[in-house]
Amino acid sequence: MLEIQSFAAGKWVPPAKDARPIHSAITGDKIAQAGSPLDTQAMLDHARNTGGPALRALTFHDRARRLKALALHLKAHKKPLYALSYTTGATHADSLIDIDGGITTMLVFASKGRRELPDAHMYLDGELEQLSRHGSFMGQHICTPMLGAAVHINAYNFPVWGMLEKLAPTLLAGVPAIIKPATSTAHLAEAAFRIMLESGIFPEGAMQFIAGGSGGLLGQLGPQDSVAFTGSADTAFMLRSSPHLLRNSVRFTAEQDSLNASILGPDATVGTPEFDLFIKEAAREITTKAGQKCTAIRRIIAPEALVQPVIDALSAKLAEIRIGDPAMRDTTMGALVSEAQRADVQARLTMLTDEATRVYGTNTAPLDHGAFMSPQLLHCPDPDAAKAVHEIEAFGPVSTIMPYRDLPHAASLTNRGGGSLVASVITHDSGVARELARGIAAYHGRIYVNDRESMAESTGHGSPLPHMVHGGPGRAGGGEEMGGIRGVLHYMQRTAVQGSPRMLAAIGQTWLAGAPITKAKAHPFRRHFEDLELGESLLTAAREITLEDIEHFAHFTGDTFYAHMDEDAAKANPFFPGRVAHGYLLLSFAAGLFVEPAPGPVLANTGLNNLVFEKPVLAGDSLRARLTVKRKTKRTDEYGEVRWHVWLTNQDEETIATYELLTMVAFGQSQAP
Ligand code: NAP
Numbered sequence: 278m279l280e281i282q283s284f285a286a287g288k289w290v291p292p293a294k295d296a297r298p299i300h301s302a303i304t305g306d307k308i309a310q311a312g313s314p315l316d317t318q319a320m321l322d323h324a325r326n327t328g329g330p331a332l333r334a335l336t337f338h339d340r341a342r343r344l345k346a347l348a349l350h351l352k353a354h355k356k357p358l359y360a361l362s363y364t365t366g367a368t369h370a371d372s373l374i375d376i377d378g379g380i381t382t383m384l385v386f387a388s389k390g391r392r393e394l395p396d397a398h399m400y401l402d403g404e405l406e407q408l409s410r411h412g413s414f415m416g417q418h419i420c421t422p423m424l425g426a427a428v429h430i431n432a433y434n435f436p437v438w439g440m441l442e443k444l445a446p447t448l449l450a451g452v453p454a455i456i457k458p459a460t461s462t463a464h465l466a467e468a469a470f471r472i473m474l475e476s477g478i479f480p481e482g483a484m485q486f487i488a489g490g491s492g493g494l495l496g497q498l499g500p501q502d503s504v505a506f507t508g509s510a511d512t513a514f515m516l517r518s519s520p521h522l523l524r525n526s527v528r529f530t531a532e533q534d535s536l537n538a539s540i541l542g543p544d545a546t547v548g549t550p551e552f553d554l555f556i557k558e559a560a561r562e563i564t565t566k567a568g569q570k571c572t573a574i575r576r577i578i579a580p581e582a583l584v585q586p587v588i589d590a591l592s593a594k595l596a597e598i599r600i601g602d603p604a605m606r607d608t609t610m611g612a613l614v615s616e617a618q619r620a621d622v623q624a625r626l627t628m629l630t631d632e633a634t635r636v637y638g639t640n641t642a643p644l645d646h647g648a649f650m651s652p653q654l655l656h657c658p659d660p661d662a663a664k665a666v667h668e669i670e671a672f673g674p675v676s677t678i679m680p681y682r683d684l685p686h687a688a689s690l691t692n693r694g695g696g697s698l699v700a701s702v703i704t705h706d707s708g709v710a711r712e713l714a715r716g717i718a719a720y721h722g723r724i725y726v727n728d729r730e731s732m733a734e735s736t737g738h739g740s741p742l743p744h745m746v747h748g749g750p751g752r753a754g755g756g757e758e759m760g761g762i763r764g765v766l767h768y769m770q771r772t773a774v775q776g777s778p779r780m781l782a783a784i785g786q787t788w789l790a791g792a793p794i795t796k797a798k799a800h801p802f803r804r805h806f807e808d809l810e811l812g813e814s815l816l817t818a819a820r821e822i823t824l825e826d827i828e829h830f831a832h833f834t835g836d837t838f839y840a841h842m843d844e845d846a847a848k849a850n851p852f853f854p855g856r857v858a859h860g861y862l863l864l865s866f867a868a869g870l871f872v873e874p875a876p877g878p879v880l881a882n883t884g885l886n887n888l889v890f891e892k893p894v895l896a897g898d899s900l901r902a903r904l905t906v907k908r909k910t911k912r913t914d915e916y917g918e919v920r921w922h923v924w925l926t927n928q929d930e931e932t933i934a935t936y937e938l939l940t941m942v943a944f945g946q947s948q949a950p
Contacts, residue, residue, distance in 0.1 A: 278307065278308065278309060278310065279299075279308060279309035279310075279464050280292055280309070280310065281296075281299070281309050281310065281311035281463050281464050281467045281488040281489075282313065282467065282488060283313040283315055283485075283486055283487050283488045283489070284470065284471075284474060284484075284485050284486040285313070285315050285316065285317075285319065285320045285323075285485055285486075285487070286316065286319040286320050286322070286323040286485070287323060287327075287481060287482070290313040290314070290315060291313060292310050292311055292312050292313050292488065292489065293312055293313060293314050295312070296310040296311055296312035296313070296489060297310060297311055297312045297460050297489055297490075298310050299311060299460065299461060299462075299463065299464055300461075300615055300616075301364045301647070302364060302365055302366030302611070302612040302613065302614050302615060302647055302648045303363070303364060303366065303602065303603065303612055303646070303647040304646055304647060305616060305646060305647055305648070308364055308464070309463075309464040311460050311463045311464070311467075311488035311489045312460070312488065312489025312490060313487075313488060313489060315487065315492050315494075317491070317492045317493050317494040317497055318493075318497055320426075320455055320485050320487075320494070321425075321426055321455070321494070321497055321498070321502070323482050323485065324425070324426035324453040324454075324455060324482055324485065325424065325425055325426055325453075325501075326482075327480075327481055327482030328426075328453030328480065328481065328482025328483045328484070328485075329422075329424060329425070329426070329451075329452065329453050329482070331480035331481065331482060331483065332422070332448065332451045332452065332453060332479070332480060332483055333398065333422055333451045335451065336395075336396050336397055336398055337390055337394035337395060337396065337397065337398075337400070337449065337451075338390065338391055338394070338395075338396040338910075338911065340390065340448055340449050340451060341386075341387045341388075341389075341390030341391045341394070341449060342387070342391070343448075343478050343479055344383055344386060344387035344390065344445055344448060344449060345383075345384060345387035345388070346476075346478050347383065347473055347476060347478045347479065348380050348381075348383035348384045348387060349384075350472065350473070350476040350478060351379075351380050351383070351469065351472055351473060352377075352380050354472045355376055355377070355380070355472075357468060358372075358376050358437065358465060358468055358469055358472075359372050359376065360604075361464055361465040361468055362375060362376065362437075362465055362603075363602075363603045363604040363611075364464070364465075365433075365436070365461075365462045365465060365614055366567060366603060366611040366612035366613055366614050366647070366648060367566060367603055367611055368603040368608050368609065368610065368611040369603070369604075369606055369608075370565070370609075371565060371566045371603070371611060372603075374435070374438065374565070374566070374740075375435045375436065375437045375438045376437045376438075376469075378435075378438045378740075379435070379437040379438035379439075379440065379441035379442065379469075380441065381743075382438065382441055382442045382445060382743040382759075383441045383444070383445040385743040385744065386445035386446055386449055386743060386764075386765070387445070387449075389743075389744075389761050389762060390449045390762075390765070393761070393762050394449070394762060394765070395786075395908070395910055396910045396911050397786055398421070398451075399419050399420065399421055399784075399785060399786070400419065400420040400421075400762075400765075400766070400769065401417060401418070401419055401420075401785050401787060402418040402419065402420050402766070402771055403417075403418050405417050405781070405789055408775060412778065412790070412791045413777055413778070413791065414775065414776070414777060415775070415776070415777070415778055415781055415789070415791070416773060416774065416775045417773075417774050417781050417784075417785055418771055418772065418773055418774070419771070419772050419774055419784065419785060420766055420769040420770065420771050420772075421769060421770055421772065422450050422451035422452050422768065422769050422770075423450075423452055423501050423502075423503065423528075423768060423769060423770055424501040425452075425498070425499060425500075425501030425502035425503070426452070426453050426454070426455050426498075426502050427443075427447045427452045427453070427454045427455070427502070427503050427504075427505065427768055428454075428455045428457065428491075428494065428495070428498065428502065428503065428504045428505070429443045429444065429447070429454055429455070429456045429457065429505050430457045430491070430504065430505070430506045430507065430508065430516070431443070431456070431457065431458045431459055431466070431507050431508075432459055432507045432508045432509075432571070433458075433459030433460075433461045433462045433569075433614055434462075434566055434569040434570065434571070434614070434672075435566075436458055436459070436462040436463070436465040436466040436469070437465065437466065437469045439458070439507055440456055440458060440466055440469065440470065441469075442741070442743065442747075442758065442759060443456075443505050443507075443758065444456065444484065445743075446758075446759070446764040446765045446767065446768060447505075447768050448479060448483060448484075449765050450765045450766075450767075450768035450769050451768075451769075452503075452768045452769075453482055453483050453484065453485075454483070454484050454485070455484075455485045455486075455487065455494070456470065456484065456485070456486050456487065457486075457487040457491045457494075458486075458488075459508070460488070460489055460490075461614050461615055461618075462614060463488045463489070466486075467486065467488055470484070470486045474486075495516065495519060495521070495522065496519070496521050498521070498522065498525065498527045499525055499527070500525050500526055500527065502527055502528075503527065503528035503529070503530070503767075503768065504516070504517075504522070504527060504528065504529045504530070505530045505532075505756075505758065505767075506529065506530065506531045506532065506533075506754075506756075507531075507532040507533070507571070508532075508533060509533060509534055510533040510534050510752065510754070512533075513531040513533045513754055516529070517529045517531060528767075530748075530754075530756035530757070530758065530767065531754030531755065531756045532571065532698075532747070532748055532753070532754050532756050532758060533571075533752070533753060533754035533756075534571060534670040534672065534752070534753075535571060535572075535575075535670070535694065535696070535697040535698045535699075535749055535752055535753040535754075536575045536576055536666075536667055536668065536670060536693075536694035536695070536697060536752065537572055537573065537574055537575055537576070537694070537697045537698055537699050537700060537738075538574065538575070538576040538577070538578050538690070538691045538694060538697065538700045538701075539555070539558065539559060539562070539574040539576075539577055539578065539700070539701040539702075539703065539738060540578045540579075540681075540687050540691060540700065540701065540702050540703070540704075540713060541555045541577075541578070541579040541580065541583060541587065541703055541704075542702065542703060542704025542705070542706055542709045542710075543580045543684075543704075543706075543709065544704055544705055544706040544709060545583075545703055545704055545705065546583065547583070547586045547590075549705070549729075550705075550728070550729040550732070551703050551704060551705050551727075551728050551729065552583075552586075552590070553590075554703055554727060554728070554729070554732050555587070555703040556587065556590045556591050556594055557594070558574070558701065558703065558727070558737065558738050559574055559577055559587075559591055559594075559676065560591060560594040560595055560598075561737065561738075561739070562574040562676070562737075562738055562739050563595065563652050563654070563674050563675070563676050564595070564598050564609060564610040564652055564674055565739065566611075567610055567611055567612060567613050567650065567673060567674050568622075568652070568671075568672070568673045568674035568675060568676075569613060569614065569618070569672055569673060570739050571698055572698050572699050572738065572739040572740070572741060573676075573739055574676055574701070574738060574739070575670060575671075575675070575676055575677065575694075576666065576667070576676070576677055576678075576679060576690075576691075576694065577591075577676055577677065577678040577679070578660075578678075578679055578680075578681050578687055578690055578691060579678060579679075579680060579681070580680070580681060581680040581681070581682060584656070584678060584679075584680045587678060588636050588637075588654065588656060588678060591637070591654060591678075592636065592637040592654060595637055595638075595652045595654065597609075598610050598652060600643045600644070600649055600651065601643075601644065601649075610652070610674065611649075612647045612648040612649045612650075613648040613649075613650055613673055614648065615648050616647075616648045618648060618672070618673070619642075619648045619649075619650050619673070621672070622650065622671045622672060622673030622675065623640075623650075625669050625670070625671035625672075625675075626653060626671050626673075626675055628665050628669050629655055629665050629666060629669055629671060629675070629677065630655065631665060632657055632659075632662075632663040632664070632665050632666055633655035633656055633657035633663070633666055633677050633679075634655065634656050634657075634658075635653060635654070635655055635656075636654050636655065636656045636678075637652065637653065637654035638651045638652055638653035638654060638674075639651055650673060650674060651674070652674040652675075653671075653673075653674060653675045653676070654676060654677075654678065655675070655676070655677040655678070656677070656678050656679075657677050657678070657679045658679075658680065660679035660680070660681075660690050660693075661690075663679075666679065667690075667693040667694055667695070668695070684709065684712050684713060684716065685716065687713065687716075688712075688713055688716030688717050689716075691713075691716075691717045691720070691721075692716075692717055692719075692720040694720065694752060695720075695751045695752035696720050696721075696749050696750040696751020696752040696753045696755070697720065697721050697722070697749050697752065697753050698721070698722050698723060698741075698747065698748065698749040698753045699721060699722065699723040699724070699725055699738060699739070699741075699749070700717055700720075700721050700723075700724055700725070701724075701725040701726070701727065701738040702714070702724065702725070702726045702727075703726075703727055703728065704726070704728060705728040705729060705730075710726045714726070719750070720749075720750060720751065721749055721750075722746055722747065722748045722749030722750070722753060722757065723741070723745060723746065723747070723749070725738050741759065742759070743759050743761070743764075744759075744760070744761050745759065745760055745761075746758075746759060746760035746763065747759045747760070777791070778790065778791030778792040779791075779792045779793055782811065782812070786811065786908070787811070787907060787908045788811045788812045788905055788906060788907045788908070788922060789907075789922075790922065790924070790935075792812060793812055794812045794813075794814040794905055795810065795812055795813055795814065796813075796814065797813045797814060797815050798813075800815065800873045801813060801814075801815050801904065801906065801921075802871075802872065802873035802877055802878070802879045803873055803877050803878065804878060805878045805942065805943060805944055805945035806878065806909065806911070806916060806917040806919065806942040806943060806944045806945075807944055807945060808945065809906050809909060809919060809942065810906060811906050811907070811908070811909070812905060812906060813905070813906045814903060814904065814905040814906070815871060815903070815904045815905075816901065816902075816903050817867075817870035817871050817901050817902045817903070817904070818870060818901065819899040819900065819901040819928070820866055820869075820870060820899060820900050820901070821897065821898070821899045821900075822858050822862070822863075822866070822894055822895075822896060822897070822898055822899065822900060823896055823897070824856070824896040826858070826862065826866075826896075827841055827856065827857075827858050827859070827862065827896060828842075830858075830859055830861075830862045830865075831859070834859075834861070836859055836861070838859075840852075840853050840856070840857055841856055841857060841858070841859055842856065843856070844856050852893065853893050854893065854895065855895060856895070856896065857893040857894060857895055858893075858894040858895070858896070858898075860888075860890050860934070863890075863894060863900060863925060863933060863934060864885075864888075864934075864936075866900055867900065867902040867923065867925055870900075870901065870902050871902050871904045871923075878942050878943045878945070879940050879941075879942055879943075880916055880940070880941040880942065880943055881940065881941045882938065882939070882940055883918070883939045883940065883941055884938075884939040885936050885937065885938055885939065886920075886936065886937040886939065887935070887936055887937050888934065888935075888936040889934060889935055889936070890933070890934045891931075891932045891933060891934060891935070892927065892931055892932065892933050894927065894933055898927050898928060899927060899928045900925055900926075900927065900933065901925070901926055902923060902924065902925050903923070903924040903926070904921050904922075904923055904938070905921060905922045905923075905924075906919060906920075906921060907920045907921055907922040907937065908920040912941065914944070915943060915944060916941045916942060916943045916944060917941070917942060917944070918939060918940070918941055918942075919939075919940050919941075919942045920937050920938070920939055921937065921938040921939075921940065922935070922937060923935065923936050923937070923938050
């Protein structure tokens with residue numbers, strides 16, 4: 278018997294005498310108990326006063342590095358998690374999705390954090406906004422970590438992935454988490470949490486854990502705290518409508534149940550690769566995790582003429598499923614999490630069969646022990662008149678097939694789910710994909726289009742990916758998680774900051790036009806990463822552009838576009854007064870003006886952003902460049918990225934072009950600790 282402990286305010290707390298039992302999904306035996314008496318106010322204080330400040334002292338990159346180390350630590354110690362996972366009814370393949378999928382999600386956030394966030398404490402959201410005629414008053418949106426605790430309430434079906442997909446963006450944002458998993462699989466979540474905690478990789482107070490009920494925690498939350506909930510619509514409604522949470526405007530994100538659909542395109546007839554793909558995806562979604570997936574296909578929407586072929590092919594595929602002990606590698610479908618869950622699914626199945634006829638599956642349990650259930654395929658011939666099939670989620674291996682007449686009908690049936698996490702469209706016809714995407718996108722968090730071109734590498738209808746948004750409108754909860762850095766920003770406050778360029782540059786640690794510049798102490802290309810200062814600037818000599826330069830460049834590169842070569846044709850163009858220099862010629866000459874040729878700290882030019890040509894350059898005009906250090910980001914112990922603001926002007930100091938130049942610049946001495 279496992280005693281599942283909570284981790285509260287720096288201490289493990291064992292379960293109380295009246296703790297809730299956890300049963301094996303396979304044998305039905307009581308295998309663990311969870312439910313500790315907790316001082317939830319002390320937990321919140323610990324998160325707010327110890328975990329939060331320690332996390333916020335680190336930069337995004339520090340936290341991203343720790344996140345990577347945490348994921349790798351979990352990976353190295355994951356083996357015991359598999360044995361526990363089988364007791365939840367999960368097969369080896371299901372456990373891979375949960376455990377390794379969770380670890381991969383964390384690794385993706387770690388990597389995105391290093392690549393897409395600055396090595397700083399603040400995230401600049403979007404571009405600068407010019408709020409005044411002469412540019413002395415500007416605006417910039419910034420995001421900073423919220424100063425409270427993030428409470429994570431998770432569903433039972435993915436105890437590891439569900440915990441990690443919320444924890445990774447939270448820690449990356451710099452916010453401490455209090456994790457409350459669902460009790461029925463808390464033994465697996467606790468084991469994974471313990472491995473992470475004992476690694477000591479994140480500072481004290483960064484993560485706490487509640488096994489069992491959360492006591493008075495939600496009633497103690499304040500305006501800097503947040504709740505990210507995953508579970509049923511009923512629980513979400515009950516929790517989010519708490520007057521205390523509403524009065525304090527506590528952020529509440531809900532990922533709840535959803536009647537996801539998969540649509541078979543009219544082109545995907547029997548014998549096409551898309552028809553076979555559709556059957557494969559549908560069977561996988563019905564049986565993976567025994568259908569206990571928030572993203573599982575609950576409604577199969579097929580052209581009228583293809584309904585019977587789909588029933589036949591899908592039934593044949595489901596007949597191949599091997600139900601049994603999840604620990605056996607040849608088992609392809611395990612058990613539901615508990616006998617109570619199976620009873621719940623069976624009750625909902627009864628409601629569905631008022632409107633739909635069972636065409637595959639039986640009421641007889643496939644094994645005489647545990648929470649096993651056979652896959653169930655229902656057929657609803659009149660989905661317009663039906664209600665339950667669009668509203669009742671049987672959270673198990675249950676799906677209903679229904680016919681559509683044409684694409685608008687398919688879209689309207691899909692949207693009858695009232696808002697879903699995902700819909701898939703299986704078609705090889707890009708016109709069908711476009712029309713359905715327009716018809717259903719507003720009701721869905723994700724649209725998964727698959728066909729013969731993408732099927733070999735596609736990730737599956739049911740797989741939320743850390744790069745992409747997970748969540749959906751309406752019935753699905755109206756929340757949004759993950760989606761790359763978007764998921765991190767959910768744990769931060771976005772603030773509009775207005776002020777002079779000097780103030781904005783100091784706040785955002787990013788130089789901007791109009792902020793003070795300093796003359797470089799030496800040529801900036803001779804200065805090492807750590808020596809370069811924001812606003813350090815070089816003004817080059819001027820260079821005249823001749824007609825010979827333009828012609829030489831044209832013939833050398835092959836760019837003999839008429840605007841550079843033909844005076845009359847150029848004049849007839851509304852943008853040019855006559856023959857003009859190539860934009861790329863100007864960029865090349867600018868590089869020639871500011872480059873310092875000898876080997877030195879600048880290692881490479883890695884790109885150029887936001888290039889804008891503002892004024893044409895004619896033969897006889899001259900060009901000079903101002904190069905200013907805009908932003909610095911350490912990349913490795915050997916070098917960092919320096920972004921330069923480049924400003925090209927003519928002889929009258931009019932702007933010709935501006936852009937951001939990216940370079941990698943070496944440190945003068947190793948930064949290795
Ligand atoms: P649930 O019964 O709604 O429980 C969800 C979570 O809420 C559990 O951790 C539960 O803890 C907790 N909870 C219940 N009452 C609470 C209270 N008064 N205060 C604080 N926490 C409370 O859902 P479930 O049975 O675990 O999960 C299945 C459902 O989740 C399905 O409907 C499925 O569609 C949905 N789901 C959605 C997503 C998604 O991303 N959208 C993902 C997975 C699952 P206890 O277990 O201790 O009661």
